[in-house]
Amino acid sequence: MGLRVEYGISVSLVGTVLKYMTIPLLAPLVTALIYGERVLPFAITIVIAIVAGTLLERLHPEPKLGHREGFLFVALTWLAVPILGMIPYLVAGQGTIGHPVDALFESMSGFTTTGATVLADISFETHSRSVLLWRQFTQWLGGLGIIVLMVAILPQLSVGGAQVMEEEAPGFSIEKLTPGIQETARALWKIYIGFTVLAIALYYGWNLAGFAPEMTFYNAVAHAITTMPTGGFSPEARSIEAFSPVIQWTIMPFMLIAGTNFALFWYAFHGKPGRLVENTEFRSYVSTVTVAGGVLFLLLVTGAGVTEVAVPVGSLTGEFESAARHALFQSLSFITTTGYASLDFNAWSPATQTVLLFMMFFGGSVGSAAGSIKIIRWYVIQRFVRRELYTTVHPDAVVPIRTSTEVLDEETIRGLLAFTFLFLVLFAVSTVLLYFDSLRAGPSLSTLEAMSTTMATLGNIGPGFGTVGPMNNYLPFSNTAKLYMVFLMWIGRLEILSVLIILTPTYWWQ
Template identity: 35%
Template sequence: MINIQPISNVIGVLLIMVSIMMFLCIPFGILDGFRDAEALMYSGFITLGVGLVSWLYKFKSSASINKREGYLIVALGWMFMSLASSLPYIFSEMNVSSIDSLFESISGLTTTGATIFSDIEGLPKTLLTWRSLTQWIGGMGIIVLTIAIFPLLGIGGIELFVAEAPGPTSDKIHPRIQETAKRLWLLYVGLTAFLFLLLMAFGMTGFDAINHALTTMATGGFSTKNDSVAYFTNPAIHYVLILFMFLAGTNYTVIYFGLKGKFKNVWSSEEFRVYLIFTLLLILVVGSILYAHSLYGFEESFRAAAFQIVSLMTTTGFITADYTTWGFGLTAIIFILLFIGGSAGSTSGGIKIIRHLVLFKNSLLEFKRLLHPRAIIRIKMNKKLVDGKIITHILVFLLLYILLFLFGTVTLCGLGIDFKTALGAAATSLGNVGPGIGEVGPVDNFGWFPGSVKFVLAFLMLLGRLEIFTILILFTPYFWKKA
């Protein structure tokens, strides 16, 4: 039997937190001549009121959460947060429609970075800050933050962490789940603050620096400029963002060990080694091709290659160059990157490196099993045996991911979108990347799509951000049957 009370209580807490974030944006509106300050104020009070009612309704401090309720909280929590996050756009002076507002809010919270706005620089600073903050909220997952304060509510949070944490990793910084969530967020906040200071030091204004710091660590990609990061011509800014995008796409457990000086633990991670080596090799190949074709100078070739590769592979989505002009071969490579993703346990979306690694290892061992059918041959990761259930879970995930990509592409084509654009839009939405190919390339936006297409893409964004199973499990009869 599903217990409604803790679901209502936790969603209430999430909405209260979202309202607090809205109020934090109001000072930017005051500094910008009060543009849209009222929009955030109205939205904040509405969200706060709904959140308080949901939190206080028949609250019981002894309520517990099982797996069913955990999945419901994650799915419903993101849906309610998306609806609440759309309010500032609806009340804005920009007169954004309901479907466009919902699309922008889901794109923000899922850290996809696809936008319906064509003139970013014309938006009020209040709204720009809210766009960035939604990505920062969604980056690590506001639900993980809630887990850190669950002891105050008397509610256990392990089921929520399982449902929310991106990727199939089981690494723990600390054996207690609440302590893990706290340390993850301290690390997240600390890296964001450090990046803000660096961007300021290299010439960004305070407003641009805080917005880009928020969206970089979230691997989100919302920018304050129409030309994204290409607006900033200082190479130092590009290199700093490359480094921090790479870090944001790294398993936070690995980052934590690195900061603690436990470099042996860092290098012992197979996923991190593959992530690092694959990224460097790809930069070397693409950079060499760009230089060989005289598209850029030597340094700029490798900087452009590094920025676009790291940005797309970590699903950040910032751009400094229009990669669709690099030729069909390099564009094909870029398109493949939309399916890679960063590390498990990071803020990036996509399939994740570890799943590709397990698939690759299992495929190689399958040939060995064919030669030795009676032998028991197991996969190892980080010198530890991988449980058969995890392998099955990963294979099913990959199959569902491909089917959803095909479903999205076919659906978009059926709604009148050309095939190339449908491919790019479905891939970038499901992978939470932002830019794609076709008419959703790095210099395009999603505002021209009809409402039905935006709805489909928003659904794909949620599926991708919540690792597919969290949403699809709600549509199975097994979920609703009594245990």
Template identity: 40%
Template structure:
């Protein structure tokens, strides 16, 4: 990448728009599926055709405007801009059918965009008070957008777009959630993206079949094939959308336990999972320090919730264990499913669930939030700095899985966490100020929960936005704030923060 090949702004906008256009062309094809659902359900198909045509048409227009394929010019700065634009624009087209179809609960553009952003970012928060009243095509699109966004639209683009043979590595590194080690995967970037999506599709099919078999065997009559697909795809994406207003509480305990397993698996780094499944490297997974800390967080959180539920006397035996394990897993992995209204649980459970929103799953998974590996590195940075405070001349390297982590990676970790907490605080403040302005009843804790849930791509929060509620009562401005937090959480903040600096645009 040379300076003369960039635009005068220091960023090759032609390469950026060319790549964004290619992604949008493929996104347009995704609307074929809800079009077919609408056709068989006897619903209007033109909103879906119009949205798909708009997405693909915009992509073709951008391709024409750039004149040539220039993805080989994708550098670090171009990659940041592509990531930010794709995750802003795709939900725009995803929201079009909601508005065009005249869905009463999603007719306002700000609400439609919120719902689409929540879907594609695999957040799972909703402004829809009555999910069951949505049209069949709309319900299917919500679930499909979840699944597409879970592994990542750009990862899919890298897998299918030939133009991304050179710039794909930078994009994939930026797109995968959390700091990941692509070099250890041992394949070309395009093969890596294809392997990730193949694994993702395969695990989704297995989860769907297992859940559907529970229904076929009569163990859970409510688990129809449609419900099995909807919840398996949502669980693999760590999203949380459900066609059921009461979420997973609508199903039998066996289905809930199966979904716990699916969520735990989906919360593990997919690069690690690939090595375990296809290269028989199970010991590598067991030795991985992030996986061990991930399991430790889940066990401690489950124990805390279980202690609270047993103390209150509302649950006992297997049900208490299941409720604790399910909610701990669902919130920590940023899925957002629910088997009970946890807002009615005690203070210990409430605080535990709020803190879990800041933990997240593993890097390289489909989850959001800070990620376990960053907590691991922060713990060791603090331990090193405390050791050096007592012994200034001692050199204490920070290691992960026995390998020394370079200082740039450590600085990036600290930078991300600081930006994450700063944006979270701003979002919480914005929600409180807007609630005061509009006279909406929103406690400080509920505002904190809503901001934490949105930026962490968790989904449900507390108060009106609890697991059986929605964000429908929030004003347009608050809805927009939450939408921005979801977007920032999905792109992991840094790309957008870099765009706001002067040095980004300079040659």
């Protein structure tokens, strides 16, 4: 039995990533200088990043990532970076995230673009602007990493049908498009950064135009960098409810963009906009948002979906603009797994919240930072079931499943199906486990709350319902439960299979 994995390579490359983390850590450091706040939380973290990174890098002199080492690298990176990212919270010691478990929770929630929070008091009284900006920034960094992971790394590892990315965006893979993974990454990052800058400009533009006094430059940046990674953190305790309708309408197209396959924008900007419009997943995605938004609109505008206790939100019955705005906003927020709230949907009826719960299973597109199951998988499942109906009547027929351009490989289909089952089973098991822990240590949960807690973390969405509603937080859970949710955010973010593979003996030994 020989070890088959050169884990030194993976760990060494994690060290390199940690060293690179010093660059983004300069942003909150500069922010602290601007606002005259303490720079120590970030200075210490930078020193730790350099020291730890250098030490880890020594484990292998010439790290070249192989197939097996790739899995380990990905899993370790999304552990090491959140652990590094929690240090500013610990050193700053502001509010609830001065506690190690909560700091880790908040950092993992950031880098996985989940947006679940354990901040009891999101305000500038308790937290410095630099620390809150770092919290926002972890999502943007996580998004950067996830997009590269989805477009360039996982398809190479053939994990959970991630190869569908290559078949959905042919030519857009490491070998064909660019000489290396770094080139692919740069091509995508340009798009990601471009949209972020555009979002900042538009968000702040409404402020300059006098339509959004709450949208300061700080807030414009803070929200743009959590919109694009479908993150959902907000430095405002009441999320997007704090802003005027014009801002809520402006955020919507950016959520739509954030949930779209970024490779399609690359085509669009290189003379092939047709690729976007003709794309199977993009079409399904837009249809899903439209139908979900329509259903929600009807529930709200007729008053059927709001309980009588919804007084603080105000009734939306007959209010066409508000009903349409909140319906579309929440559909986009849940389907793209962003998790922003344009109002406290805890006040909506359980029926409406159950519709939102089911929306949590959709997910955005592959090749974006969106989490959960993702539209393409549901599309393939739908074609798969249809084919089964057809072949039951025509037993000898061979029916391929197509996406936009190519016939899907049966191996890819199996990967997509296996992922979906694994996701659903993990959802059920985790709901039971978190429920049991809540019997022991609180809080008291309804079935809807328990299910939404699991989905909000496993699907990298952020808020759920009731106790974990958009204006509440995850603080009431026990440390055990919080650590389990850290695990869920992590494994959900890495598409489950890529983590589970590391746990199989056949991965390590031969």
